[in-house]
Amino acid sequence: MASITITVGHDRASHLQDIKQAIETASRKARQGAPWERQKLRHDVIGVLSAPEVIYSLRHGWHFHIHHAFLTGETGNSEELGWWFVRRYLKYLASAGFTANIQSQEVSMVRDPRRFFTYLRKGVTRLAQDVWGLRKPGKLRDKHLYPFDILQKASGCKIMKSLWKEYADVMPGTRSCVLTRSIAVRLNINQDDDTAEVAHEHIVGQLPAPTWKVLVNRRKTNVILSLLEDRGAAAWQEICSLALTLAAEKSSINAVQTQDKIPTKTFEHRPSAAQVANLALHYKWHLTRKERNGEAIRIALDRERGHAVANGLTFYPPKIRDVLEIYGNEGVCS
Incomplete structure (x- = not known):
């Protein structure tokens, strides 16, 4: 398995839509046609995993890139295939009028699969952590901003608000780490059901903007959204009432008719230090000696x-x- 990261030249004047479309199109074309089919046979290609990621640099603008994982059989050379793909990718970029150099692309053999897959899915993991409020927001002086860092700063800042709107307009529908049919068949694993469409109409x-802002600041939005997902639209009045309770709003909403407030603590998960420690002591015996130190606690x-996430609780x-x-x-x- 080889790790391939592809990108394109950009600056603060570059639009996210243009960058994303250029990279995705060139990558797709580089993996099509007779030349690619010959490489697939030569290197016994099992499949390709793709993980798009986007960050924003205050100096260089949008940085959209894709992490690829090329999986080949034992007779293939995934690193050689990766460099062949990069050279073909750059040709398609140039033909579309974009610039990039081969030094900005990365190809390397995967030596530690577990660590690599943590790296491969980091874009999705980062978004999930931000949505569920598991990570402290970045600061404006940081080298770069992740999407929800931008959202956090969008209130009262026209520039950040514009950047977030651009991100929200461009990124929906982007797929990441999809297990294709070819990979599933070769490795005898389940294929991702990536055909279902979700309607958002x-x-x-509705919640008042001040209420939502307080929920964002207090990192309670995950509770509201997960409850809505689990219980459905029929429970909206209860959920809306809880939102007001969590935000400590004195005003009322006409849509809220129930008089009973849901206790806030019902939607919290606070494991004790003893619970986590005992769970970690149990897990350590399933780890190798080098991994025991600290890894068991992290897993716990x-x-x-x-x-907490599965049950819509604040952790x-x-x-x-x-x-x-x-x-x-x-x-x-030990």
């Missing part, structure tokens, strides 16, 4: 976080210092 209700926290992790103290020298050193 139905509006179940991920499991608790996953439970409050315990203090790591308390977890380590309970985990003790036995867990850390």
Whole structure:
């Protein structure tokens, strides 16, 4: 398996739509036609995984790029195939009027599959963390901004608001890390059902802008959105009432008719330090010796976080210092 990252020359005047379309089109064309079919046979290509990612640089503008994973059989040379693909990709970019140099593209063999797939899905993971409020927002002085960093700064800033609107107009429908039929068949795994279309026309209700802003600042939007997803439109009045409770709004909404307020603590998941430590001690025996130190605790926290996300709860992790103290020298050193 080889890791290939492709991009294109850009600056602050470049539009995200133009950059995205140029890269995706050139990448697609480079993997079509008789030359690609010959390479597939030569290198026993199993399939290609694609993970688009976009960040914004205050100096260089939109930076859209795609991380590819080229999977080949034992008789193939995925690194050689990767460089062949990059050269063909650059030709299609040039024919479309875009500039890029081969030094800006990356091809390397994958030595650690587990670490690589964490890297490959980092764009999606970052978005998920931002949506669920699991990461602190970036600062304007950062080297670059991720999409939800821009959204966080959009309130009161015309430039950031414009950037977020551009992102929201361009990126919907972008697919990432799709397991294609060819990969599924060769590796005997389930193919992704990537054909379902989701309609977004139905509006179940509305919240006042000040209420939503407070929910964003307090990182409670994940509770509202996950409840709506789980319980459906029929529960909107309850969910709307909870939104007002979480935002501590004194005003009322005509659409809210129920008098009962849902206790906020019902929608929180606060595992104790002892719970996380005991879970980590259980997991450490399933890890190799090199991975035990710290990895078990991370897995335990991920499991608790996953439970919160799956049930529409706001996750409050315990203090790591308390977890380590309970985990003790036995867990850390053995």
